[in-house]
Amino acid sequence: MCVVLPITWTANIVTDSLFSLHGRNLAQSGKLLYIMHCSEHPLSTFALFENGPCLVADQNLDVLMIKLKGFFQNAKANKMETRGTRYQFCDFLIKIGTVTMGQSGRGISVEVDYCPCAVPGDCWNLMTP
Known part of the structure; x- marks a missing residue:
């Protein structure tokens, strides 16, 4: 029997x-700065x-960050990207996607977010036995 969800x-x-290294040169052990962009929040960094x-x-x-490139230098192989699709159930x-670093695939990303209903009237069936 086949069930369609x-x-x-x-x-x-x-x-x-993107990963950037804080320090005068890459030989120094410095701290990393991670910068992310997401298509779900296109106006934010x-x-x-x-x-x-x-x-x-x-x-x-x-x-x-371009103006501060004297303080932060890009690390080697510094760009990771996740491309995928988002479903609602x-x-x-x-969210399911593939993770790439440069041109090579590195893995698969699976993210599950629970987004409960915020309207109490719509949740009444969940609150009553």
């Missing part, structure tokens, strides 16, 4: 991340300094 395709997603706080900024952060978002 009500899974719907919602979007294609792309996430890329996310940055994370190693063992530090997360920064959410607009796309002008990329322009600022009831209260769950399921």
